[in-house]
Amino acid sequence: MKMKTKNHVWHFLWGLLALVGFCFVSCKDDDEGGEQPFDPSKPVVISDFTPKEGGMGSRLVLYGDNFGNNPDRMKVTIGGQIAKVIGVNNNSLYCFVPPKAYDGDIEIALLDENGEEIAYGEAEERFSYIKRVMVTTLVGETYENNTKFDILDGPWGSCGGLEKMEWMVFDPNNKDMLYVCGGAKTHRVVNFAEETLGTIKFTGEASGDCNILSFTNDGQLIVVRNRTKDGQKGLFFFSPESNFTTQVKALDARGCRAAIPHPVNGEIYTSRYDKGWIGRYNPKDGSYKMDEIQLPYGSLDIYLVIHPTGNYMYIILRNKHVIYRADYDWNKETFKTPYLACGKYQTEGCVDGVGNAVRLKQPQQGCFVKNEKYIGREDEYDFYFVDKQNHCVRVMDPYGRVTMYAGRPNGNADKGFNDGDLRKEARFNYPASIVWDEKRGCLLVGDSDNHRIRKIALEE
Known part of the structure; x- marks a missing residue:
């Protein structure tokens, strides 16, 4: 007899009661000398299951008859994918929903000692699989327990790992080409059209320790x-016509961590470590004012991210664990005096909230992503950023509220490597960069000490 439920709350409560009952019956049967074994003279029947819908990792209880008592002799598939069986007591079975169980067919096969199928049953009703946003690995490989990797050019799956990923940026003229800054290490190029990983090198003064790679609006x-x-060239511009081999301009830039174009007006905003300055270079007339904005501190790792509308930018002070905001003055074509967005100056930690109640630990790159629930409002974008030494990705909404988005499963601060559910399973190891892949609709995270680019997207 099928048991119907009227809403999701009853689905949950019934599943909880079923699980408690399952555990009780299992213990009772153990005390009485074992559970009822499979009877080959009877059919295997799945009469009902709960819950009716869920995603990967959901706990599923099947009801019926003649399931037997040996989970090792049982194969359960949901949507053609093998489910992990936790326990069985002949009339009920407890398992986890596997990933990619899209079709929802529920099937049970009883096996003999050789793994051959001896009985089979299937549910009349289908499980409704709900896709989830997951963390997966896009490219990068390691070996010997994640301690070693090779640096190779070639197809994804045989290209080794990435040394460092201090900043990532898409070519504005070719959204299939992602450029990855390796800091003092190798700079890489991810080609999505050909699914390959390559290397890009610079010669002359442009070679050496590099803080970021960026693009002007014209490519x-x-x-x-x-x-x-002082007086050293630090910003080098390469032409797209030469496949970025011909340098067309170079500017002085001491202690620079930024070269970010205004998306509308095209001026380039830079930073200076020792002075705490934000500069403004105007490619239209060649003027460059290095101290356009003067922060009240020095010795600052200043990274910049400008809103897609150009209305404001976030100023990320990595080594001070804080993010400021500066609004754009459209009449003067420059940014106004910055003010606090989140964090507390020189105070590290990991706390969600608003303003100076937030605690960060070395935030670095961030990116804006349009959120449909804000459509029609003044600001339609969330801001995702890597919180490097907290080994996670955080998100700040348009109202300034910061929450944990991915990593630190169940609040655990340990670094590591694991794909899966955003908050229950995914782990990072010093993620240093993040970018929104508009063409493919996903976030890409440069997970530096895991030597991989991670992907955050709805299950495919």
Whole structure:
């Protein structure tokens, strides 16, 4: 007899009661000398199951008859994918929903000692599989317990790992090409059209320790070098016509961590470590004011991310564990005085909230992603950013509220590597960069010490 439920709350309560009952019966049967074994003279019947819908990892209880008592002699599939069986007591069975169980067919096969099928049953009703947003691995491989990796060019799956991923950016003229800044290590290029991983090298003054790679609005590649003295060239512009081999311009830039274009007006905003300055370079007339905005501190790792509308930018002070905001003055074509967005200056931690109640630990790159629930409002974007030493991805909504998005499963601060559910399973190891892949509709995370680019998207 099928047991019907009227809403999701009853689905949950019935599943909980069934699980408690299952455990009680199992213990009772154990005390009485074992559960009822499979009877080959009777059919295997699935009469009902609960809950009726869910995603990967959901707990599922099947009801019926003649399931037997040996989970090792049982194969359960949901949507053609093998489910992990936790326990069975002949009339009920407890398992986990596997990933990609899209079709929802529920089937049980009883096996003999050789693994051959001796009995079979299936449910009349289908399980409704709900896709979830998951963390997976896009590209990158390691070996020997995640301690070693090779640096190879080639197809995904045989290209080794990525050394470092301090900043990532898509070519504005070719959204199939993702450029990955390796800091003092190798710079890589991810080709989505060909599904390959390559290497890009720079010569002359542009070679060496690099803080970020960026692009102008018209597609020139900007190499941001780490220079420690005044008068040294630190910003190098390469033409797209030469496949970024011909340098067309170079600018002085001491201690620079940013070269971010305004998406509408095209001016380039830079930063200076020792002075705490944010500069403004105007490619239209060649003017460059290095101290356009002066923060009240020095010795700052300043990273910049400008809103897609150009209305404001976030100023990320990585080594001070705080993010500021500066609004754009459209009349003067520059940004106004910054003010606090989240975090507390020189105070590290991991706390969600608003404003100075938030605690961060080395935030670095961030990106804006349009959220449909804000459509029609003044600001339609969430801001996702990597919280590097907290080994996670955080998100700040348009109202300034910061919450945990991915990583630190169940609040655990340990670093590691694991794909899966955003908050229950996924682990990162010093994620340093993040970018929104608009063409494919997913977030990409440069998981530096796991030497992989991770992907956050709805299950495929």
